[in-house]
Amino acid sequence: MAGLELLSDQGYRLDGRKASELRKVQARMGVFGQADGSAYMEQGNTKALAVVYGPHEVRGSRSKSLHDRAVINCQYSMATFSTAERKRRPHGDRKSSEMSLHLKQTFEAAVLTQLYPRSQIDIYVKILQSDGGNYSACVNAATLALVDAGIPMRDYVCACTAGFAEGTALADLCHAEETGGGTALSLALLPRSQSIALVQMDARLHQDHLDTLMEAAMEACKGLSKVLDSVVRQHLQEVSVLSRD
């Protein structure tokens, strides 16, 4: 078979991981002092920064405000140096707008917006380095930023990508695997209730394999939720130690 082998005969992927292994995840909350909530997330080589402002009064036109819940406003942008080829427009192109809408949809399912009628919550996500799994890194970083801002949510929102190669499901795809021509499914999950906030796949896949793929993605998300939880608890510990002294 010509081209890149997504899964070798011994069961190793392009970067040496096993099929269901996630990339190394490192995260930090409270990176910026001026914003209401902020978080930085690294998933392998993908680096994402999320900043949350709010809840505050609706900016711009009053007509956008909803009488019974808060409006969530998301903007997704990539740094111009984040991809291998320099990207000329950081945001405003179609892909960024689509991602912003996906993020909005995801967080509307998780944030308890009924508690803040007629107000707005802004979530701004920036990708500093892109190596596959941009959407997932954004969602995970934004979850941490929302927790940092103290905005009540139903549950953590964890997202992960999954792919399919040689009859096995691969979890957490890197850029080479995503663009390698195989399937890529993105899933955002609320782990405790096992409910899916967003699922997206654009490639061809046989119907029989869909279940395996979704299972793999959900397992990966559950693993990620444990990591996010530990990051939040550690951050709280640090902050409470500082305020106690």
Place this chain on the structure above:
Amino acid sequence: MASVQISEAEKVYIMHGVRDDLRVDGRGCEDYRHMEIETDVVSNTDGSAKVRMGHTDVLVGIKAELRRPRPNVPDEGYLEFFVDCSANATPEFEGRGGEELGVELSNTLYKVFNSHRSLDLRSLCVCPGEHCWVLYVDVLLLQCDGNLFDAMSIAIKAALFNTRIPKVRVLEDEEGGKEIELSDDPYDCLRLRVGHRHVVDATLQEKACSAASLLVAVTPRGAVTCVRKLGAGSLDPDSIFEMTETGKRVGKALHAPLMELLQKDESLGKKRQKVGFLA
């Protein structure tokens, strides 16, 4: 820039303090805030640096590409600047809100780095008239708390120091090696006039009290590459002279420790611990 609203009483307080050489956070008029500089933060760029000065956060990434040189200077490479005022800094920069400020900042950067005293552009030439290196310098503003120009110019200098471009020898095939690009580039010093005295490295509150500010770009040898007045107020010629002198002095004084720090960092090589935002 992001603005902060302060009352008249606070303005008077700040101005009286400055008159006595004591600012709100205890600094003197010519003292800088605590700066944290880290290079090589983003791995898929050719050079990068992150500077944090108080609450101002700037990230610079440099990518090098081979292009045709400019027609009027065929034996020099060039730099392209792009400043991205991201919505992270303040919600006012969402969508196209930050574009105006971004364009203003990029234009100033072009002026500052344009002279031949600041950068040796000849070293970026590969084949005169046909190929030269173009360095795309992308500045990302993550947080704004006054004094953007200083933070940006320090970050650009650190990123340029960190940039590595392959050595290209033109034969029938092209070969590669690794080379470090060092430059003697200018460093901006933004001086704000508060009352009758001027301060260096102003925070947003101090900026709200000042009528005008002067931007002075200084190279390590003391040559001034760019002087620019910003702000709506007017300055008398004596103040401008004074401010330029102070700017030169402070700017020159900052080059030496910065270079020392960058060289020390560089000499650690692979052993250096990369922290980035995880600190």
